[in-house]
Amino acid sequence: MKSPRAPAGARKRDCARRGSGDADAPVRACADDGDHAQKRRFRSGSARRVLCALFACAVFACAGCERKERVFAFDSTNPLAVNPEVEWALVSVPYAACYSDADYASAVTTHYRRGEVLMVQGMRTVTQGDKRERWYAFESGWLPQSALSIYANKLRADNAARQLLAQ
Numbered sequence: 133m134k135s136p137r138a139p140a141g142a143r144k145r146d147c148a149r150r151g152s153g154d155a156d157a158p159v160r161a162c163a164d165d166g167d168h169a170q171k172r173r174f175r176s177g178s179a180r181r182v183l184c185a186l187f188a189c190a191v192f193a194c195a196g197c198e199r200k201e202r203v204f205a206f207d208s209t210n211p212l213a214v215n216p217e218v219e220w221a222l223v224s225v226p227y228a229a230c231y232s233d234a235d236y237a238s239a240v241t242t243h244y245r246r247g248e249v250l251m252v253q254g255m256r257t258v259t260q261g262d263k264r265e266r267w268y269a270f271e272s273g274w275l276p277q278s279a280l281s282i283y284a285n286k287l288r289a290d291n292a293a294r295q296l297l298a299q
Contacts, residue, residue: 213286234267
């Protein structure tokens with residue numbers, strides 16, 4: 133048996149003798165028969181064609197990728213619009229009375245209409261009997277949660293207001 137470092141030609145001859153129909157030829161095991169089979173499969177023309185086709189597809193796919201610049205308009209007039217610590221309320225009822233305190237018995241300070249967006253100043257949960265209700269504070273007074281929809285930023289609240297008014 134030949135050493136693993138035998139020249140490639142000698143190994144090919146050994147593998148060739150093994151498969152020949154010559155009765156006098158000694159039957160020798162090819163040390164790396166699996167490697168030769170893999171190399172033969174890789175060197176075949178069809179594998180080359182497949183690899184070339186894949187390479188060409190990759191080149192064409194990447195050539196079509198052009199970096200397009202997107203322009204985002206950011207309105208910096210109200211920096212609180214995207215502040216994560218500030219919530220925004222959308223008046224969702226047709227007409228909402230704003231109270232001076234978080235209680236229906238307190239005086240009405242102003243009124244809001246459906247679609248108005250307000251910055252939340254504070255919040256309080258009020259218990260009356262066995263019923264709990266959350267109230268939100270605004271610059272001009274308090275509104276109950278039942279009259280509002282709360283959003284994380286002003287942009288979402290404005291978008292919801294546009295959709296609400298479009299109905």
